[in-house]
Amino acid sequence: MTTADLLRANLLSPIALSFALGMGARAVRSEFSLPKDIYLGLSIFLLWALGLQGGAELREASLTAIAWPALATLGLGVATPISAYLVVRKVGRFSAADAAAIAAHYGSVSAVTYIAATTFAKSQGMEPEGFMPTLLTLLEAPGIQVALLIGVVQAGGHGRPLREVLHEVFTGRTMVLLVGGLLVGFIMGHENWAVIEPFYNTKGAVFRGALCLFMLEMGVVAAARLGDLRKVGGFLLGFGLGMPLVHGALGAWVGTLAGLSVGGATVLAAMAASASYIAAPPAVRLTLPEANPTFYLTSALVITFPFNLLVGIPIYFRLASWFGGTP
Amino acid sequence: MTTADLLRANLLSPIALSFALGMGARAVRSEFSLPKDIYLGLSIFLLWALGLQGGAELREASLTAIAWPALATLGLGVATPISAYLVVRKVGRFSAADAAAIAAHYGSVSAVTYIAATTFAKSQGMEPEGFMPTLLTLLEAPGIQVALLIGVVQAGGHGRPLREVLHEVFTGRTMVLLVGGLLVGFIMGHENWAVIEPFYNTKGAVFRGALCLFMLEMGVVAAARLGDLRKVGGFLLGFGLGMPLVHGALGAWVGTLAGLSVGGATVLAAMAASASYIAAPPAVRLTLPEANPTFYLTSALVITFPFNLLVGIPIYFRLASWFGGTP
Amino acid sequence: MTTADLLRANLLSPIALSFALGMGARAVRSEFSLPKDIYLGLSIFLLWALGLQGGAELREASLTAIAWPALATLGLGVATPISAYLVVRKVGRFSAADAAAIAAHYGSVSAVTYIAATTFAKSQGMEPEGFMPTLLTLLEAPGIQVALLIGVVQAGGHGRPLREVLHEVFTGRTMVLLVGGLLVGFIMGHENWAVIEPFYNTKGAVFRGALCLFMLEMGVVAAARLGDLRKVGGFLLGFGLGMPLVHGALGAWVGTLAGLSVGGATVLAAMAASASYIAAPPAVRLTLPEANPTFYLTSALVITFPFNLLVGIPIYFRLASWFGGTP
Amino acid sequence: MTPIRLKLVTIIAEHVLREHLTADLRKLGARGYSLGEVEGEGTRGVHAQDWQGKNIRVETLVSAEVAERILAHLAASYFHDYALVAYAHDVEVVRSGKFA
Amino acid sequence: MTPIRLKLVTIIAEHVLREHLTADLRKLGARGYSLGEVEGEGTRGVHAQDWQGKNIRVETLVSAEVAERILAHLAASYFHDYALVAYAHDVEVVRSGKFA
């Protein structure tokens, strides 16, 4: 498959099309949107399924197989917020608070991008390692932590104490469902998992079908903020497209070094490239209240998320194939 | 099967029974009802599934096969609001605003009636054409448009400008999910559809199961308004039962002429016979505010909807079989 | 299987683990919880599925097979509220209102405990009788009725009139969905049931998967009230653990006498042992407003429910096996 | 179209009282009400249904006389056993014919 | 930081009017609004969408002059055909620069 083929295949996937439809609905000024509780319910189901299956598959994995990838992931969790901070502060000349706020988002991870990357890799016949959800949970928190620390030190944070806020990150919806799901899936054992698997399998029709509905709303939400693009200026637009490519390349490379398969490295790359828009925003809002939410929300949700979803993932797959020696 | 057999089979279907149970719950003054967001979520799922499958099946259809049925549908979209208007205005002697308001509902279409008719036809071994959801979207808007135009001209509408309101009809939930689903289902291609099909297939257990829950609430909602029957008087009661029979016969006949199968003509007949109670009410409320909502809501939702669901659909099937020459 | 094996198997079930995770999330002060409407929607789905399948299976049952178990169930519905009242009033020395309020909860039944017991029995290779959901509906109301009657007579109820309140019990969500589902499932016939069965089957992946999500929230809810344990004192703690054992043993014994299989007797025992926390609380609140809600909610929801779920059910299974002569 | 002065009575109560309170309002002379949901904390702990339903918040526009009647009735019938808060204040209403 | 006196205007209306009402408020000089959902009963029966959407309850903090303008506009444009209730009262606001 050429890169163009990959891009096309990705753009024709139900996930991408549903997202595009959601954006399109907004573009014609439709008032369509999912009820908030349905949207929340879908996100809970998706994360919970991800965790459960990850836990069930974790039983098969050996500790040695996980050790290096886990280390690589933590490394990305420290490196990516720093690189993001430096670029926004030094090149973009944003305030320390704004730079740290943006860095917290790009140091953390978007679970939906993770899911899309996994789905794409599997549709290309790859099999990302069963312990990838474990890596996802490892990447959620450190980036936020590192960036907020920088922010508080540099900007003299007059917001809420860091420790208090980090507790909310560690016990947020995403973490409870992912870490909890991993535990429950791991403990329940193969027989129990087999009973509920058709409902939760992330390759199955229920999961994929629910994901389409979810993406529909993501499209609406992202498009509703398109107007903010004018407010953030050219630098953040370039940053929102360029930073994921850099982080994605780094992720693909480090993942391959750590021994991940092409599928696994693709997913790790997408994770590194993605920007959190669920866990990071409230933590940033409370710790660095002087940072402008328009900057970090717009770049994470309106620029980087659609970019990764529609264009980035096939590129990371290309890179991972190349690093992995299967071009 | 005799007509009596058809009626019995229809009344024993899970859809009809769930609807009846919802009505029964209200009748014993139960406070049971689905949470509003669940109800909305179910309706979104059902419409979206309808659209997706319609789009997937549209790939198989030839343009020539669709042309005549599409034309027939548009014809019904113009003829039915006019006939409804004339009957209510001239025979019923209602005000121009009230007549136009009611006509907007009977000129448009009820997606749930469409689904029930499709389900019934399939349960009778028929295969309505794959492009029926396309016809559904074609019938949604014109009837409202025509009737509101009449209303504004005749009653000198002191409500919102027609154009503004029609935009809301064209970008409403039903249209976004149906038209959007058609597009997404059409574009994604067969392989992608196969993955999510078990979740969305309108013949499958998930769709049918969700439909039962939805009908439960429809029953509660319709029964909650039963008291309004006394307020609308004998004419509208007769109208709510008779008009669908006329429009249904017309739809079955025109559909057969246009080359539809017996299953397809049954569904088109049910569409023509049905009255919108989702897209039409807000449009009417804004454009013709002086029209009495009790009149149009009661006839569409409390009289015509249950009538079609429980009794009308088997009759339209009979008529379509007869026109189609397979009695 | 030894009792220890049974306990372990139960604790490792997805249901128990999901519940434990919900409690754990609360324990680390996470704000995670299911949106209220999703939680309600799940409960509606679970009860409706229960009813439908029960109705479908009821067609196979002979009237004579049901007569004795039904009588036994009604007997439990009268005996258990009285025993609970006497223990709380005479041993615990609580006020008549408080004792009657608690008795109303223990005389009625928890549908979730019923579902968990059924799931456990089936996982042990048992086949509880198809008419068990019928027994569940029989046990819902009488216990509340009997206890409230005692309460009004003894405490001179200055709350709402009993009759008015009982109407709410009989037409509440649980009764509508269970009784209604039984009717619909019974009437629709085998062919119709077969179409929707994969969605509703209580042994299937959808039902079990949805149950896990529901239990997650139950865990959160129960844990949120753990602090109230300190307020209720030692007597109610002992009562909340001991009373279910007594009622469970009684239920297993009576059920076996009435001719139920080991699986059926297990489920009847769990029903008798369980305490209502959906139907009973509002009825009690309105009829005996002077009773302290902390007492009855805490014992039913925080003590007895988790006890039955995690420990009680395997014990009742043991007892039923023993009474049934298959140890 | 000069606005007239009416009382807005607001009641916050356990969900379980919903039907009873709205029926009471009608009986005491209110011509309508608006009802929303709120969560809350007060001096009492557990509510009967607080994990099933939130508190209700009922507002009704009434004449000063009806307002007094409502508050007196609430105090007599509910304050002892139920978690219930009620207060009133003056508002200027247009279209006053509807309410008093 | 002495609080200043402003008007709080509250409007309860059919859901279908949402976009129109909030647009009206802006045009009449309101700098913001808060919107919640309520159920309700009044003297009219059926609302166009009452099984799809609840009523809306819109609050806006404005100067006395703008409040008067809003109430007059509502009376002229909506009272005849729509189920709509509106009232106003004085409140003390800190951070007053935002609103008037």
Added chain:
Amino acid sequence: MTPIRLKLVTIIAEHVLREHLTADLRKLGARGYSLGEVEGEGTRGVHAQDWQGKNIRVETLVSAEVAERILAHLAASYFHDYALVAYAHDVEVVRSGKFA
């Protein structure tokens, strides 16, 4: 049962402040509060969570003195960085012992 006069303080704020605001209220002397959700528009654009959570609307019945304390605290702690609106007015309360 003569009603007494208290202040009703209303706060509209970003969802993210929920825990902090309710804790503040307790500390400043409020004995309870009721909390609902509203959507809103104001002079600021994007809120941190406006696609995840709506704004909160908190009401608390307090003495005039506590009301003043609350408004002063809000102005000092939140007005600079957060989207937050607060106002107060007099209400007549029955069962006043609970609140002040």
